[in-house]
Amino acid sequence: MAVNGTTMKLPSMFAAAPYIPADPIFALTAEYLADSFPKKVNLGQGAYRDEKAQPWVLPSVARSRKTIIEQGLQHEYLPIAGLARFRSKVAELALGRDIYNSRSKKIATCQTLSGTGSLHLAGLLIRSCQKPSLPKVYITTPTWANHHHIFSSLGFPCQSFRYYDPDTKTLDLDTYLSTLNSAEPGSIIILHACAHNPTGLDPTPEEWKEIGRIMKERNLFPLFDAAYLGFNSGDFNKDAFAIRYFVNDLDMEVALCLSFAKNMGLYGERVGCLVLATSTEEVARNSQSVLESLQRSEISNPPAFGAKVAATILEDAGLRESWFEDLRTMSGRIQSMRKMLYDGLVANAAPGNWDHLLRQSGMFGFLGLSPKVVIELKEKYHIYMAANSRVSIAGLNKDNVEYVAKSIAEVMKNE
Secondary structure, three states, rough: EEOOEEEEOOOOOOOOOOOOOOHHHHHHHHHHOOOOOOOOOOOOOOOOOOOOOOOOOHHHHHHHHHHHHHOOOOOHHHHHHHHHHHHHHHHHHHHOHHHHHHHHHHHHEEEHHHHHHHHHHHHHHHHHOOOOOOOOOEEOOOOOHHHHHHHHHHHOOOEEEEEEEEEEEEEHHHHHHHHHHHHHOOOOOEEEEEOOOHHHHOOOOHHHHHHHHHHOOOOOOEEEEOOOOOOOOOOOOHHOHHHHHHHOOOOOEEEEEEEEOOOOOOHOOOEEEEEOOOOOHHHHHHHHHHHHHHHHHHHHOOOHHHHHHHHHHHHOHHHHHHHHHHHHHHHHHHHHHHHHHHHHHHHOOOOOOOOOHHHOOEEEEEOOHHHHHHHHHHHHHHHEEEOEEEEEHHOOOOOOOHHHHHHHHHHHOOO
């Protein structure tokens, strides 16, 4: 830019950009990868690993990929809302065939960029329908860190409420219900459908019924984050209980954010789906149109390959049953590692009571260690876990679980 013949250098367009530290979990993974210690253990990132600590391609996924290749894989755009057969099969899977068939005209769906994209799109839709005054979003403490990031970045006021009692290492149901009873009507409640991240503590069916009763009476909106259906217990129907109860028994509108990263091992394919169970056919039709408009402005079209893999599994009875068996395999291995870690901590006389590990379920274990212990485990024993002592149980195997248990015990005794 020239002023009076003098060239002036303008400041960078991005001069006001602040430095934001790296995401803690991904930064932890980077530290682990750079560590040359031969017995290092990664219990940070939530990704399934087999007994050899390697990524596992599900046999059902391998067969589905082979089928797709044999049929002739092409790379055309998907429609804006995504692969239609994937969307319908996902909605049917999550809600159950009978519920889906009875409500199909009141359902809107959109393929998304995994669970993160589904939550983001749900937030965009609600924001577009609720402007200018956005409802408050209630989020458990602790929770998956991205919940706050997603909804605060969209302008929603976010409020945390205590979910976990660190003294008893149990679900703080009293605070949960008290929060629901005091929340303003129209508020959004983020619900972990199963395998609560990071605590691994879920309400019982009876507790879910009480939560649902209050939410319906108070006119609170349920937004389910369903990243672990089938992966949690090995039984998809059991893991989907709360979703189906809210939709069918309570007849509530629900936003359901699904991911197939964990339960199909399609991490890098970013396979997700947003399912809306609405009150009327008109609301579903209009919501569908808004979803497609929002999707067009953000990504235009979702990626095809992972959705085709998932759809092929869900459409074929043999592949579907094979997938259910894969879910039982993953869930069963994690449950056995949880028990081995518990046994190892007890055998090595780790201070305290470790029964809470057995009460938890799903991919994660919430150990309840102090930050000092977590740091020493990393620096001295090369055991990597989240700062709040959330560990990925899937990172354990028969070759490292005793080392982990013994190391935890040694550090705690010297604390």
